[in-house]
Amino acid sequence: MSILQIKNLHVSVETEQGAKEILRGVDLTIRNGETHAIMGPNGSGKSTLAYSIAGHPKYEVTDGEILLDGENVLEMSVDERARAGLFLAMQYPVEIPGVSVSNFLRTAKTAIDGEAPALRPWIKEVREAMEGLRMDSAFTERNVNEGFSGGEKKRHEILQLELLKPKFAVLDETDSGLDVDALKVVSEGVNRAKAANDLGVLLITHYTRILKYIQPDFVHVFVAGQVAEEGGPELAERLEAEGYDRYVRA
Amino acid sequence: MTELTQTAQHGLSAHSHGAGVPLQIRNARVRSSKSSDFEAISQREEQWRYLPGDRISDFLVDAFDEFAGDLALKAPDDVKTAWIGPDHDLFGKAGLPEDKISAVAWESAQAAYLINIPSDSKPDCQVQLSLVSEDRSASALHLVINAEHHSTGVVVIDHRGDAQLAENVEILVGDEAQLTVITIQDWTENSVHLSSHFAKLGRNSKLKHIVVSLGGKTVRLTPSVEFTQPGGDVELLGMYFADAGQHLEHRPFVDHAVANCKSRVTYKGALQGEKAHTIWVGDVLIRKAAEGTDTYELNRNLLLTDGARADSVPNLEIETGQIAGAGHASASGRFDDEQLFYLQARGISESQARRLVVFGFLNEIVQQISVPEIEARLTESIEAELARSVD
Numbered sequence: 055m056s057i058l059q060i061k062n063l064h065v066s067v068e069t070e071q072g073a074k075e076i077l078r079g080v081d082l083t084i085r086n087g088e089t090h091a092i093m094g095p096n097g098s099g100k101s102t103l104a105y106s107i108a109g110h111p112k113y114e115v116t117d118g119e120i121l122l123d124g125e126n127v128l129e130m131s132v133d134e135r136a137r138a139g140l141f142l143a144m145q146y147p148v149e150i151p152g153v154s155v156s157n158f159l160r161t162a163k164t165a166i167d168g169e170a171p172a173l174r175p176w177i178k179e180v181r182e183a184m185e186g187l188r189m190d191s192a193f194t195e196r197n198v199n200e201g202f203s204g205g206e207k208k209r210h211e212i213l214q215l216e217l218l219k220p221k222f223a224v225l226d227e228t229d230s231g232l233d234v235d236a237l238k239v240v241s242e243g244v245n246r247a248k249a250a251n252d253l254g255v256l257l258i259t260h261y262t263r264i265l266k267y268i269q270p271d272f273v274h275v276f277v278a279g280q281v282a283e284e285g286g287p288e289l290a291e292r293l294e295a296e297g298y299d300r301y302v303r304a
Numbered sequence: 305m306t307e308l309t310q311t312a313q314h315g316l317s318a319h320s321h322g323a324g325v326p327l328q329i330r331n332a333r334v335r336s337s338k339s340s341d342f343e344a345i346s347q348r349e350e351q352w353r354y355l356p357g358d359r360i361s362d363f364l365v366d367a368f369d370e371f372a373g374d375l376a377l378k379a380p381d382d383v384k385t386a387w388i389g390p391d392h393d394l395f396g397k398a399g400l401p402e403d404k405i406s407a408v409a410w411e412s413a414q415a416a417y418l419i420n421i422p423s424d425s426k427p428d429c430q431v432q433l434s435l436v437s438e439d440r441s442a443s444a445l446h447l448v449i450n451a452e453h454h455s456t457g458v459v460v461i462d463h464r465g466d467a468q469l470a471e472n473v474e475i476l477v478g479d480e481a482q483l484t485v486i487t488i489q490d491w492t493e494n495s496v497h498l499s500s501h502f503a504k505l506g507r508n509s510k511l512k513h514i515v516v517s518l519g520g521k522t523v524r525l526t527p528s529v530e531f532t533q534p535g536g537d538v539e540l541l542g543m544y545f546a547d548a549g550q551h552l553e554h555r556p557f558v559d560h561a562v563a564n565c566k567s568r569v570t571y572k573g574a575l576q577g578e579k580a581h582t583i584w585v586g587d588v589l590i591r592k593a594a595e596g597t598d599t600y601e602l603n604r605n606l607l608l609t610d611g612a613r614a615d616s617v618p619n620l621e622i623e624t625g626q627i628a629g630a631g632h633a634s635a636s637g638r639f640d641d642e643q644l645f646y647l648q649a650r651g652i653s654e655s656q657a658r659r660l661v662v663f664g665f666l667n668e669i670v671q672q673i674s675v676p677e678i679e680a681r682l683t684e685s686i687e688a689e690l691a692r693s694v695d
């Protein structure tokens with residue numbers, strides 16, 4: 055059993071006009087095996103939440119807690135969080151020039167496991183995971199995210215999710231920019247990771263179409279840095295039909 | 305990389321900037337094998353302005369010893385080698401010294417070591433010349449690489465050990481030949497290496513010239529390229545990593561003397577530590593006859609700590625309007641925090657993430673070599689250098 059708890063989380067960013075509060079008291083609890091969808095208007099703070107969980111230095115936590123199985127995540131460095139079992143599939147994955155995907159994946163796997171994976175089984179595992187995501191094996195020789203299309207970057211994020219086997223994954227708009235086929239392929243990758251590792255998922259999205267493939271157990275409506283409403287999958291349908299108007303006005 | 309300094313790009317207009325030293329001076333520079341033809345070395349001269357005299361004090365003499373270290377050669381049977389004297393046809397055919405130390409070295413080395421790649425060389429012809437020295441007196445070495453017409457080959461010159469070496473390397477690329485030359489400076493931390501490369505390219509020939517400077521207290525390397533026939537293509541690549549106290553200076557020069565030739569110059573460097581100093585001066589001269597020239601030069605530096613300094617001076621001098629393209633760019637910057645975050649978010653520690661980013665930055669040059677074994681070797685050297693020094 056694993057549990058990720060976010061309690062009364064307040065987060066600010068530094069702007070030219072001084073600190074600006076973006077998250078204003080977020081409460082969320084995710085258990086392993088559960089999928090939580092987070093939906094909310096642009097600028098409501100969804101990526102901020104994702105980055106704050108991962109520990110991006112730009113975001114300053116001013117109040118509240120994040121606990122992973124009771125451990126204080128906020129005291130951990132970015133890499134410690136990843137090694138503790140947290141994973142962030144980024145909305146805009148970064149290019150790392152000159153570093154091949156195979157070098158990157160092996161380095162990350164070694165860091166997460168604390169030892170280098172045995173070469174042959176590892177190569178096989180990578181190849182199979184790539185096949186599952188319909189990624190050409192030539193990608194291993196390319197530099198990380200360099201010249202990748204939007205959809206290819208997202209597949210590459212999910213490839214890492216499958217290979218690094220975290221306890222909890224935050225998927226920040228992994229579905230955005232994917233064509234219908236890619237959406238299905240990427241969703242299957244997430245579902246494989248869920249099945250294989252009893253992964254807990256925090257799935258940030260603007261669209262219900264991904265929720266047809268990845269069934270959420272809970273849906274949270276995120277507005278102005280807070281959870282405005284929570285419900286089951288039916289809440290997503292309603293949001294799609296009605297939009298966020300009533301929350302924003304309220 | 306976060307850009308600190310501006311990137312400049314230029315179209316057709318004649319241009320020179322940076323040090324404010326017009327290239328015509330370079331064009332009018334003395335070229336001679338006689339050291340007495342050169343003025344005494346002084347930092348007032350453009351070519352020595354970045355190099356403090358005390359770094360090269362052992363070289364401020366009238367003659368050097370001959371190089372006494374080991375020269376070990378690995379090459380296919382059809383590659384012939386010989387020691388040749390100044391009376392030989394190939395001696396001095398690729399170019400002449402443009403500075404005093406190069407000229408003293410020219411006079412001091414009684415014979416040059418010739419590596420000859422024959423016309424009918426195999427496509428995978430690889431020559432490895434390992435130069436190992438333990439000698440710390442100023443010494444001179446002269447190499448001649450001759451790639452006969454229509455040949456294909458790769459020559460790696462590997463410098464290791466302890467040395468005070470003044471070196472002249474002549475590179476002749478015959479008509480239709482394709483040659484790759486890689487020079488690796490992996491000296492101990494007290495070494496001084498002053499090296500002049502002269503390359504001359506024939507019709508439709510291609511030269512890929514790669515400089516890798518990692519070790520040595522002071523390294524100054526001046527690769528000069530001259531096109532003699534149309535259709536020549538040169539790629540000058542370089543990478544360097546300077547630690548505290550190291551002075552690594554590279555001055556590539558491409559002389560577009562004839563029409564329809566292409567040049568690409570790409571040097572990348574990383575620096576860290578107090579008084580780590582790198583200098584890149586990239587000169588491209590497009591003469592009046594060089595219509596249809598296509599050239600671009602680029603230098604990028606990654607400053608890993610305070611106290612390090614990268615000088616970067618591109619000079620482009622254009623004497624004809626009828627060219628295909630000419631540009632240059634130069635930028636220095638620091639770590640990109642987003643790259644570090646991405647790697648750390650995958651469990652990679654901060655120090656290892658730094659090493660990986662620097663590695664990738666330099667490895668972009670290695671990836672252009674396209675000889676897998678050599679790529680693997682250089683990758684190892686860079687990784688070892690970074691493991692030693694970046695944390």
Ligand SMILES: Nc1ncnc2c1ncn2[C@@H]1O[C@H](COP(=O)(O)OP(=O)(O)OP(=O)(O)O)[C@@H](O)[C@H]1O
Nearest residue numbers: 067068069074076095096097098099100101102103
């Ligand atoms: N450095 C900054 N300076 C000023 N405002 C910032 C800064 N960083 C983030 N913000 C603001 O914080 C708010 C939340 O941004 P965030 O990226 O978390 O939104 P989001 O919910 O992920 O939006 P989207 O759906 O468009 O991805 C936005 O209004 C954004 O402009």
Ligand SMILES: [Mg+2]
Nearest residue numbers: 100101102145
């Ligand atoms: Mg977002």
